[in-house]
Amino acid sequence: MAVAIADPVRRHILTMLRAEPLSAGDIAQRFTISRPAISRHLRVLRDSGLVRDDLVGRRRIYRLDPGPLAPLLDWLTGLTTVDRWGRHLDALETEVYRTRRERRSRGPAEHRREHTA
Template sequence: MIQQDLPAFRALADPTRRAILVMLRDQDLSVAQVSQQFDMTRAAVKKHLTVLSDGGLISTQKRGRERINTLNPRGMAPVLDWLSFFDAFWDDRLATLKSAIEKDNQ
Protein backbone atom coordinates (compact mmCIF):
# COMPACT_ATOMS: atom_id res chain seq x y z
CA MET A 1 0.00 0.00 0.00
CA ILE A 2 2.77 2.45 0.81
CA GLN A 3 4.40 2.03 -2.61
CA GLN A 4 1.31 3.25 -4.46
CA ASP A 5 0.99 6.23 -2.12
CA LEU A 6 4.49 7.53 -2.86
CA PRO A 7 3.60 9.50 -6.03
CA ALA A 8 1.14 11.69 -4.12
CA PHE A 9 3.72 12.43 -1.42
CA ARG A 10 6.36 13.14 -4.04
CA ALA A 11 3.97 15.54 -5.74
CA LEU A 12 3.22 17.35 -2.48
CA ALA A 13 6.88 17.60 -1.47
CA ASP A 14 7.57 20.62 -3.67
CA PRO A 15 6.28 24.13 -2.80
CA THR A 16 5.74 24.99 -6.47
CA ARG A 17 3.50 21.98 -6.93
CA ARG A 18 1.57 22.84 -3.78
CA ALA A 19 1.10 26.37 -5.14
CA ILE A 20 -0.19 24.94 -8.42
CA LEU A 21 -2.72 22.84 -6.51
CA VAL A 22 -3.97 25.95 -4.73
CA MET A 23 -4.34 27.70 -8.08
CA LEU A 24 -6.28 24.77 -9.50
CA ARG A 25 -8.59 24.80 -6.49
CA ASP A 26 -10.28 27.89 -7.90
CA GLN A 27 -10.31 27.09 -11.62
CA ASP A 28 -9.06 24.76 -14.32
CA LEU A 29 -5.98 26.17 -16.03
CA SER A 30 -3.93 25.55 -19.15
CA VAL A 31 -0.18 25.02 -18.98
CA ALA A 32 0.28 28.57 -20.30
CA GLN A 33 -1.94 30.04 -17.58
CA VAL A 34 -0.05 28.18 -14.86
CA SER A 35 3.29 29.20 -16.38
CA GLN A 36 2.36 32.89 -16.18
CA GLN A 37 2.28 32.64 -12.39
CA PHE A 38 5.86 31.41 -11.98
CA ASP A 39 9.33 32.64 -12.83
CA MET A 40 10.33 29.48 -14.66
CA THR A 41 10.10 28.07 -18.13
CA ARG A 42 6.96 26.54 -19.50
CA ALA A 43 8.83 23.23 -19.77
CA ALA A 44 9.64 23.35 -16.04
CA VAL A 45 5.99 24.03 -15.20
CA LYS A 46 4.97 21.14 -17.47
CA LYS A 47 7.29 18.83 -15.50
CA HIS A 48 5.62 19.93 -12.24
CA LEU A 49 2.20 19.28 -13.79
CA THR A 50 3.35 15.83 -14.89
CA VAL A 51 4.43 14.96 -11.34
CA LEU A 52 1.06 16.17 -10.02
CA SER A 53 -0.72 14.08 -12.63
CA ASP A 54 1.41 11.01 -11.85
CA GLY A 55 0.52 11.51 -8.19
CA GLY A 56 -3.17 11.47 -9.03
CA LEU A 57 -3.65 15.00 -7.72
CA ILE A 58 -4.65 16.55 -11.04
CA SER A 59 -6.09 15.37 -14.31
CA THR A 60 -5.27 16.77 -17.72
CA GLN A 61 -7.68 17.05 -20.60
CA LYS A 62 -6.93 18.13 -24.13
CA ARG A 63 -9.13 20.94 -25.47
CA GLY A 64 -8.11 21.93 -28.94
CA ARG A 65 -4.42 22.78 -28.84
CA GLU A 66 -4.39 23.33 -25.06
CA ARG A 67 -4.07 20.91 -22.21
CA ILE A 68 -6.35 21.91 -19.34
CA ASN A 69 -5.38 20.89 -15.82
CA THR A 70 -8.03 20.14 -13.22
CA LEU A 71 -7.66 19.47 -9.49
CA ASN A 72 -8.53 15.91 -8.51
CA PRO A 73 -9.53 16.08 -4.82
CA ARG A 74 -9.82 12.28 -4.65
CA GLY A 75 -6.09 12.13 -5.28
CA MET A 76 -5.56 13.31 -1.72
CA ALA A 77 -7.23 10.19 -0.29
CA PRO A 78 -3.99 8.19 0.14
CA VAL A 79 -2.39 11.14 1.93
CA LEU A 80 -5.39 11.62 4.21
CA ASP A 81 -5.50 7.89 4.96
CA TRP A 82 -1.84 7.94 5.90
CA LEU A 83 -2.29 11.01 8.10
CA SER A 84 -5.39 9.54 9.77
CA PHE A 85 -3.24 6.71 11.11
CA PHE A 86 -1.09 9.24 12.97
CA ASP A 87 -4.14 11.21 14.05
CA ALA A 88 -5.52 8.07 15.73
CA PHE A 89 -2.09 7.26 17.15
CA TRP A 90 -1.80 10.67 18.84
CA ASP A 91 -5.41 10.59 20.04
CA ASP A 92 -4.65 7.29 21.80
CA ARG A 93 -1.38 8.59 23.25
CA LEU A 94 -2.96 11.80 24.53
CA ALA A 95 -5.90 9.91 26.04
CA THR A 96 -3.45 7.64 27.86
CA LEU A 97 -1.49 10.65 29.11
CA LYS A 98 -4.69 12.36 30.27
CA SER A 99 -5.72 9.21 32.17
CA ALA A 100 -2.31 8.96 33.82
CA ILE A 101 -2.39 12.63 34.89
CA GLU A 102 -5.92 12.32 36.26
CA LYS A 103 -4.94 9.15 38.15
CA ASP A 104 -1.93 10.92 39.70
CA ASN A 105 -4.09 13.89 40.76
CA GLN A 106 -6.51 11.70 42.70
Protein backbone atom coordinates in the same frame (compact mmCIF):
# COMPACT_ATOMS: atom_id res chain seq x y z
CA MET B 1 2.04 10.50 -3.79
CA ALA B 2 3.50 12.31 -0.83
CA VAL B 3 6.49 13.26 -2.94
CA ALA B 4 4.16 15.08 -5.34
CA ILE B 5 3.09 17.36 -2.51
CA ALA B 6 6.59 17.87 -1.22
CA ASP B 7 7.44 20.55 -3.77
CA PRO B 8 6.19 24.10 -3.07
CA VAL B 9 5.59 24.87 -6.74
CA ARG B 10 3.37 21.82 -7.10
CA ARG B 11 1.49 22.68 -3.93
CA HIS B 12 0.90 26.13 -5.32
CA ILE B 13 -0.34 24.71 -8.61
CA LEU B 14 -2.80 22.51 -6.77
CA THR B 15 -4.02 25.47 -4.77
CA MET B 16 -4.55 27.42 -7.98
CA LEU B 17 -6.44 24.53 -9.56
CA ARG B 18 -8.72 24.30 -6.57
CA ALA B 19 -10.20 27.65 -7.58
CA GLU B 20 -10.55 26.95 -11.29
CA PRO B 21 -9.22 24.78 -14.11
CA LEU B 22 -6.30 26.34 -15.92
CA SER B 23 -4.32 25.74 -19.07
CA ALA B 24 -0.63 24.88 -18.88
CA GLY B 25 0.28 28.30 -20.18
CA ASP B 26 -1.92 30.10 -17.70
CA ILE B 27 -0.28 28.21 -14.89
CA ALA B 28 3.21 28.88 -16.18
CA GLN B 29 2.46 32.59 -16.46
CA ARG B 30 1.99 32.82 -12.71
CA PHE B 31 5.47 31.61 -11.94
CA THR B 32 8.89 33.00 -12.66
CA ILE B 33 10.44 29.68 -13.59
CA SER B 34 10.44 28.53 -17.19
CA ARG B 35 7.46 26.95 -18.90
CA PRO B 36 9.11 23.56 -19.45
CA ALA B 37 9.80 23.40 -15.72
CA ILE B 38 6.10 23.87 -15.07
CA SER B 39 5.34 21.31 -17.73
CA ARG B 40 7.34 18.73 -15.85
CA HIS B 41 5.73 19.63 -12.55
CA LEU B 42 2.40 19.08 -14.27
CA ARG B 43 3.62 15.73 -15.44
CA VAL B 44 4.43 14.69 -11.89
CA LEU B 45 0.97 15.78 -10.79
CA ARG B 46 -0.59 13.92 -13.70
CA ASP B 47 1.36 10.74 -12.94
CA SER B 48 0.33 10.89 -9.30
CA GLY B 49 -3.29 11.27 -10.38
CA LEU B 50 -3.79 14.56 -8.55
CA VAL B 51 -4.56 16.34 -11.80
CA ARG B 52 -6.53 15.47 -14.92
CA ASP B 53 -6.18 17.16 -18.28
CA ASP B 54 -8.48 17.79 -21.22
CA LEU B 55 -7.14 18.79 -24.60
CA VAL B 56 -9.10 21.67 -26.01
CA GLY B 57 -7.76 22.72 -29.35
CA ARG B 58 -4.09 23.43 -28.94
CA ARG B 59 -4.51 24.08 -25.25
CA ARG B 60 -4.38 21.58 -22.42
CA ILE B 61 -6.71 22.36 -19.55
CA TYR B 62 -5.79 21.00 -16.13
CA ARG B 63 -8.24 20.39 -13.35
CA LEU B 64 -7.77 19.18 -9.81
CA ASP B 65 -8.58 15.63 -8.77
CA PRO B 66 -8.14 15.36 -5.00
CA GLY B 67 -9.15 11.71 -4.91
CA PRO B 68 -5.68 10.23 -4.51
CA LEU B 69 -5.14 12.43 -1.48
CA ALA B 70 -7.53 10.36 0.61
CA PRO B 71 -5.04 7.74 1.83
CA LEU B 72 -2.54 10.40 2.83
CA LEU B 73 -5.25 12.34 4.60
CA ASP B 74 -6.32 9.23 6.47
CA TRP B 75 -2.79 8.51 7.53
CA LEU B 76 -2.29 12.07 8.74
CA THR B 77 -5.49 12.11 10.76
CA GLY B 78 -4.44 8.78 12.19
CA LEU B 79 -1.23 10.35 13.40
CA THR B 80 -3.01 13.36 14.79
CA THR B 81 -5.64 11.33 16.58
CA VAL B 82 -4.93 11.11 20.27
CA ASP B 83 -4.62 7.73 21.85
CA ARG B 84 -7.13 7.82 24.68
CA TRP B 85 -6.24 4.61 26.48
CA GLY B 86 -3.04 5.92 28.00
CA ARG B 87 -0.89 3.42 26.20
CA HIS B 88 1.58 6.18 25.55
CA LEU B 89 2.53 6.79 29.14
CA ASP B 90 2.70 3.12 29.99
CA ALA B 91 4.85 2.46 26.99
CA LEU B 92 7.09 5.38 27.86
CA GLU B 93 7.91 3.87 31.24
CA THR B 94 8.59 0.42 29.92
CA GLU B 95 10.65 1.89 27.14
CA VAL B 96 12.70 4.07 29.41
CA TYR B 97 13.52 1.52 32.04
CA ARG B 98 13.94 -1.51 29.89
CA THR B 99 17.49 -2.78 29.79
CA ARG B 100 19.50 -3.63 26.75
CA ARG B 101 19.52 -7.34 27.50
CA GLU B 102 15.76 -7.48 27.64
CA ARG B 103 15.52 -5.71 24.33
CA ARG B 104 18.11 -7.93 22.71
CA SER B 105 16.40 -11.12 23.76
CA ARG B 106 13.47 -10.29 21.53
CA GLY B 107 15.64 -9.87 18.49
CA PRO B 108 15.04 -7.57 15.55
CA ALA B 109 11.44 -7.57 14.54
CA GLU B 110 8.86 -6.24 12.21
CA HIS B 111 6.14 -4.14 13.74
CA ARG B 112 5.77 -5.89 17.06
CA ARG B 113 2.84 -4.90 19.20
CA GLU B 114 3.15 -6.26 22.70
CA HIS B 115 2.93 -3.15 24.80
CA THR B 116 -0.77 -2.85 24.40
CA ALA B 117 -1.33 -3.83 28.00
